[in-house]
Amino acid sequence: xxxxxxxxxxxxxxxxxxxxxxxxxxxxxxxxxxxxxxxxxxxxxxxxxxxxxxxxxxxxxxxxxxxxxxxxxxxxxxxxxxxxxxxxxxxxxxxxxxxxxxxxxxxxxxxxxxxxxxxxxxxxxxxxxxxxxxxxxxxxxxxxxxxxxxxxxxxxxxxxxxxxxxxxxxxxxxxxxxxxxxxxxxxxxxxxxxxxxxxxxxxxxxxxxxxxxxxxxxxxxxxxxxxxxxxxxxxxxxxxxxxxxxxxxxxxxxxxxxxxxxxxxxxxxxxxxxxxxxxxxxxxxxxxxxxxxxxxxxxxxxxxxxxxxxxxxxxxxxxxxxxxxxxxxxxxxxx
Numbered sequence: 001x002x003x004x005x006x007x008x009x010x011x012x013x014x015x016x017x018x019x020x021x022x023x024x025x026x027x028x029x030x031x032x033x034x035x036x037x038x039x040x041x042x043x044x045x046x047x048x049x050x051x052x053x054x055x056x057x058x059x060x061x062x063x064x065x066x067x068x069x070x071x072x073x074x075x076x077x078x079x080x081x082x083x084x085x086x087x088x089x090x091x092x093x094x095x096x097x098x099x100x101x102x103x104x105x106x107x108x109x110x111x112x113x114x115x116x117x118x119x120x121x122x123x124x125x126x127x128x129x130x131x132x133x134x135x136x137x138x139x140x141x142x143x144x145x146x147x148x149x150x151x152x153x154x155x156x157x158x159x160x161x162x163x164x165x166x167x168x169x170x171x172x173x174x175x176x177x178x179x180x181x182x183x184x185x186x187x188x189x190x191x192x193x194x195x196x197x198x199x200x201x202x203x204x205x206x207x208x209x210x211x212x213x214x215x216x217x218x219x220x221x222x223x224x225x226x227x228x229x230x231x232x233x234x235x236x237x238x239x240x241x242x243x244x245x246x247x248x249x250x251x252x253x254x255x256x257x258x259x260x261x262x263x264x265x266x267x268x269x270x271x272x273x274x275x276x277x278x279x280x281x282x283x284x285x286x287x288x289x290x291x292x293x294x295x296x297x298x299x300x301x302x303x304x305x306x307x308x309x310x311x312x313x314x315x316x317x318x319x320x321x322x323x324x325x326x327x328x329x330x331x332x333x334x335x
Contacts, residue, residue: 006090006302007061007070008294010050013078014064018047023062026051026283030136030189042075045094045108048132049073052287058294071298073108076101084317087310090302095126097210102324103317106301108293110212113232124323127297129289130281131212133221136189140223140271144195146264151257152181152194154215161200161229163250176257191222195267196260200229203249207232216244217281220274225267227256242273 022032029048033040050062066072069088076098084103085091093104100107100116107116107126116126134154151173153160160182163169173180183190191197199215201208213233219226220243227245228234234244245256260267279285305313 006088006299007067008059008298009061009063009067009070009072010046011063011066011072011074011078012043012046016078017062017064022047023051026055026135030134033135041096042077044132044135045075045096046073046078048135049094049290052132052283053290056287056291058287058291060294071294071302073294073298079104085305087313088302088306090298090305092298100124100126100324102320105305106298109210111209111233112236113207113209115209124320125301127293129293130286131214131217132283132286133214133217133278133281134189137218137221138190138192139221140194141192144193146267148195148261148264148267149177149179150181150194151178151196151198152183153198154183154188154191154218155199156185157182159201161202161250164198164200164253169250172254173257176254176261178257178261191218191224194222194224196257197222197224197226198228198253198257199226200247200253201231202229205230207235209233213237217278219244220278221281223271223274225260225270225274227253237277239277240273242270243277244270 018032022028026048029051033043033048047062050060053060066083067089068086071090071092073092073094075094076096079091079093079101081102083091083101085105090106091101091104092106092108093101094108095101095114095116096110105125107124108129109116109126110129110131112128114126116124153164157165165182170180197215197219208231211231211233213236216226216228216234216237225245227247230246230248234246237243238246245260247253247256308316
């Protein structure tokens with residue numbers, strides 16, 4: 001059985017694989033990532049994961065064409081809807097914030113409340129994996145000490161609640177003695193001059209069950225207090241009030257900023273707590289979780305799949321296709 005273990009592949013279409021220099025070390029990944037404006041997520045889940053696993057000595061390979069045998073892990077964007085696994089191929093779809101794949105035997109999700117978990121049973125298993133923190137992250141500079149001057153948002157401006165994109169918001173922040181800055185994507189890794197992060201998508205009750213807690217992880221690793229909206233990914237991670245300040249309106253954000261401004265001890269407590277929580281999503285810990293997912297979940301699933309009869313595999317694929325079509329129809333009717 002040992003000699004019959006499957007090869008493990010990370011798949012990126014050949015035309016979209018970066019040059020070989022980037023593939024030499026995970027330390028080079030962030031430099032290349034910074035050249036991308038869009039589509040970073042698909043590489044964070046595939047290329048970045050592959051580089052970390054390979055660097056730790058886990059046997060895996062990056063491929064530009066789909067194999068017929070083994071275990072393949074790839075982002076949903078790289079999977080054609082009509083791709084069906086052969087008798088000795090297990091597809092692990094890294095869903096991120098995309099739709100689920102109709103035929104992938106396993107899905108990896110970045111939020112425990114992802115809708116696919118509703119169907120997480122023997123026919124449609126899904127497993128939660130935390131998103132990698134920002135690569136190449138530069139923490140807040142220690143020399144800033146107790147300064148509380150710069151408030152920032154790291155992310156695409158269009159994903160920020162509209163009130164915080166208006167000049168009136170900037171004026172209100174300025175009136176508190178703070179500078180407001182929406183960070184450009186080339187600087188998403190640099191927290192050196194940031195004293196507080198604010199990231200709120202909206203106040204409409206949407207808990208964004210398909211989004212990860214990346215902004216929270218990044219703030220912990222950067223040593224910066226963070227103010228967040230009421231999203232399920234953040235709430236899942238929350239163990240104490242020091243993890244982040246939760247808000248549901250602009251007024252609550254202003255109140256939170258005043259509270260942080262006037263309470264240096266609270267800011268320091270949140271920073272120290274963040275350093276502790278950041279250890280949970282360090283590279284070593286996340287790499288170990290990926291190792292476990294492949295060894296304890298994917299390999300047994302591959303063995304089960306190849307052990308099925310052709311009739312059983314065809315029945316599985318037909319059932320999956322039917323569920324996928326029905327769910328798509330429901331989604332269209334509810335829009």
